[in-house]
């Protein structure tokens with residue numbers, strides 16, 4: 001076995017060549033002469049995957065032998081993107097792979113681009129889960145990610161006549177070469193039916209239907225590839241493919257019905273990250289993957305332990321938002337109904353094992369299921385939740401007389417009626433965390449105020465982070481090379497070491513090279529913009545970037561309104577000393593979110609007018625890059641000069657794009673929201689452009705009332721901009737197209753766009769002046785890169801490990817040894 005292992009290990013380009021040819025022949029079934037790009041890609045992925053297997057097995061063996069505590073990250077979304085380049089870089093194989101492919105006559109970069117971008121997530125929450133997988137492997141924490149193997153990930157966006165159109169994303173069609181199917185790992189997932197109480201008083205669930213969850217594993221390597229964890233995704237399978245009785249009666253289609261229903265559960269990722277759908281399928285998806293994951297981890301625990309009561313010493317389960325919150329009831333059910341524990345003991349173990357991360361305070365995104373739906377899909381769980389709620393209510397009644405008991409209940413008995421999943425997750429967890437300092441504070445002041453008073457010190461903040469491997473070292477080679485040459489490569493495994501570059505901000509020669517790296521990235525993006533949307537932009541202009549999901553609270557509208565104001569100003573005085581800008585937008589709107597889709601159209605209509613106006617020239621260009629995803633982010637972020645983080649204060653829980661952009665040497669223009677607050681603290685107030693209402697201002701306005709009409713009437717520029725948009729200046733073929741937007745802002749400006757407009761414009765003009773001073777601008781961008789090392793996902797994971805999971809992590813020094 002050892003001999004086989006050694007022959008597969010890559011030492012040089014010759015080894016790579018041999019392995020690729022072998023994979024082409026014996027795994028893909030092609031000879032090199034007749035291989036197309038997909039074949040080369042498959043062969044390369046399979047060859048690289050081989051390199052992970054020994055470390056992967058060693059990691060598993062170590063966890064068993066040393067009886068290490070394991071971490072399970074349950075998430076409905078893992079927005080991992082492409083894996084090939086990062087894995088090659090993590091393993092230190094880039095040079096030999098490149099050389100081998102060149103010698104074989106294949107194009108390395110083209111092969112990298114042909115890998116499908118696994119879009120098993122909507123946005124920030126899913127991407128955070130992917131960064132955390134990278135960091136848990138880098139830190140050598142024995143961990144599993146558990147999720148759903150969606151056949152169709154987030155839809156592909158195309159732009160037709162300025163409007164968003166959605167097409168299905170079928171990333172699995174070309175085959176997912178990273179994964180290992182595990183046909184032997186299958187679990188029964190029951191649904192529906194009823195609960196019967198036996199004469200002895202034992203509750204027995206008789207489900208109406210049982211389907212299967214089948215495991216597919218993807219190995220996840222960390223920095224230097226020493227430790228490899230598993231992302232285990234579940235696919236829905238029918239218990240039996242065909243109903244033979246029906247089939248024999250000639251009812252061919254209905255004989256397949258149950259099979260189709262089972263496969264539907266892992267068919268599609270819900271594309272809406274704002275409004276909870278309340279759909280039967282969504283609830284089934286949540287229970288499906290949560291139950292499979294819990295059954296799987298209990299089986300693993302029991303294979304080497306016989307005392308179930310020690311579970312919390314060896315297992316930590318993190319719930320990524322409330323999507324897997326049914327875990328509270330499902331773990332109880334497994335412990336009580338399958339393993340014979342009492343409800344009391346089961347509840348204690350459940351709470352000590354689970355913890356919950358909240359990612360949003362927006363009331364419409366807080367999950368709540370009607371009792372009717374919940375009871376029909378998960379009747380046993382509803383009983384268990386009622387039991388938990390009774391215990392919880394007793395605690396509440398004993399603790400505080402002043403509390404409104406109706407508000408703290410998990411099962412809402414008021415007219416709304418329903419199961420509050422946030423409450424369930426909170427009550428069933430020993431720790432509940434927000435994703436930035438501000439967000440954790442707001443959790444205590446708003447949605448979880450009562451629960452916080454009942455269970456003080458359960459809430460904590462763990463500020464998000466991003467992996468420096470993907471989001472600097474791999475996506476920004478020019479800057480990474482410069483950093484490595486200047487301060488060495490410790491920062492890749494210990495991002496706070498990047499601070500060592502700060503003194504070079506004062507070094508003119510270094511600044512020149514830092515600018516050159518940025519320029520190279522900008523030129524690459526210029527070419528992409530030209531080829532994808534046919535707009536010519538200059539790499540010398542400021543690249544002003546807003547890339548994120550389309551949402552009213554993120555205020556892409558404020559950004560495009562500023563563009564309109566600037567457009568008019570330039571037209572009025574073309575000869576003035578304008579700072580040339582390219583405004584770049586990217587982001588998907590949920591298919592049912594009409595306002596967000598209308599804002600995309602507005603951006604494109606304004607872009608059409610501005611980009612074709614000969615008076616404007618290079619002074620202002622507007623670009624909407626379609627189908628924003630992880631891979632496009634990897635090309636846009638290194639090229640950005642200005643990072644737009646302009647959400648209504650109090651509404652963006654953290655943000656993570658803000659961290660990636662600052663790390664890559666962009667300055668931020670932003671509100672004091674989410675992690676912007678902490679970014680400001682670290683880079684220094686003079687190296688960031690903060691404007692607008694604070695979260696406290698917003699909260700006060702919500703109480704006292706805010707009159708946008710008066711603000712509009714008092715601001716000539718704002719009035720001109722809104723009149724133009726509302727009267728069809730940008731949509732002459734349909735003058736009323738944007739009426740709804742202007743009406744919203746005039747009568748019910750819920751996101752305070754008009755309130756922040758003047759301050760935003762002021763700050764943008766300061767940005768213009770600052771950009772003109774090339775040396776000082778570069779100095780400040782270097783300080784941003786140098787000072788955001790704390791926003792590494794490695795630091796975030798250390799915080800989770802210490803404050804929530806109670807597992808050990810190695811020091812930064814050990815990582816770099």
Ligand code: 26W
Nearest residue numbers: 124125273276359365435652653654655656
């Ligand atoms: C009910 C459907 C649904 C689905 C997803 C509702 C809400 C969500 C997520 C909470 C949306 C999300 O991605 N939130 C983002 O999480 C990031 C990681 O913590 C934060 O950085 C962002 O600020 C937050 O918006």
